[in-house]
Amino acid sequence: MKLMSPGELESQLREIGATRYHHLHPFHKLLHAGKCTKGQVQAWALNRYYYQSMIPVKDASLIARCSHPETRREWRSRLVDHDGEAKGEGGIARWLKLTEGLQLDRDYVVSLHGLLPATRFAVDAYVNFVREKTLLEAIASSLTELFSPQIISERIEGMLSNYNFVTTETLAYFSRRPPQAERDSRFALDYVKAHARTTEAQQSVVRALEFKCDVLWAMLDALYHAYVAPRHIPPGAFEPQD
């Protein structure tokens, strides 16, 4: 292991995205290609809701660990993006537009009663990672957003053209995310490039991004197992009608 230049570190991080980000997962390919049933799309949106709902908790945990006002101020915009300025605004509210558009009962979604346990374990692992690891690793774990604008544009196009139960309005969450993700991931990438100045720190950044890719991947593994094949739904989890 030798010390990388900031540019080499960035290349290695982008290589992780190219090989381990969940755009490569079979569930995502089914979802975007219009090969999911409505029940499968519902299960995806229902489970992903828990991830969305915990993002501001994760971000507040990160802010709570920053000793520099400029980093806290920068990261605070993520809270605004997800929680909004008022009731009914922000990313979580827009995600609930999606689940409502898919005819899922809002109270049922928010109750988390139909959640796959594996979704809960993966998302909680992410929140605990941000609470317990170094600030550098916590920031690095957000870098999957480097890769999200592309997947989101594919998703919008694929879902609108393939599912008659999906409308532009229900996909409002996604149309708002790319510029936010670009701004946020640029800040996080500059931060890790500037602060990972030893081989150990650089390796911790690399492992943090791999960890985060594992979280997203495990969520889709669980959806695939429960709702695609062998379609083996764990006790108590959401049962699609189709």
Added chain:
Amino acid sequence: MKLMSPGELESQLREIGATRYHHLHPFHKLLHAGKCTKGQVQAWALNRYYYQSMIPVKDASLIARCSHPETRREWRSRLVDHDGEAKGEGGIARWLKLTEGLQLDRDYVVSLHGLLPATRFAVDAYVNFVREKTLLEAIASSLTELFSPQIISERIEGMLSNYNFVTTETLAYFSRRPPQAERDSRFALDYVKAHARTTEAQQSVVRALEFKCDVLWAMLDALYHAYVAPRHIPPGAFEPQD
């Protein structure tokens, strides 16, 4: 919801075991019936090693929360069971006999490099549950051991008769567990029956046992998805040779 008698609470807990314990999981049925490949048995043992290795950490977290010496003293026997009195003794060492008997490199197993991320997330969720919930819930979450003696006897018989790569010696872990599990689960069951005296406390006990069943179930879901069907191994996880 009405207050249950201690006997009614026990019945409800046993009903959870009958309907949600992992003896009902398809992966377990394959394993016991001799329908797993050697690579699948290796993957199971490798992943389950992480669970075994974290049990004393979980138990020490529980002891650390007890204010009564008699409960701490009783629970301490679990540390002895798993960590032993000397190097090479105890449940974790016996589990490594199993992985060695399956021709898995010991350093590779202990490194956790081949672990499924979902296994890590599920096991860590269990440890965090014991750290963060009430002592009553922490104790209740151990009650899956009420159901383990039966599964273990089925496992020993099924594995010895069906796999020529499994010997009595490699299964030493299992031959020692049933009396320990019976003693431990009797204590934990008596504890929750005596201490869950409100409907809220009783419901928290029920939910804690359901949570623990979810942990064990999610571990087998992940194994099934990665190594049985669709045999979709996440990036970086153990790759069987068969």
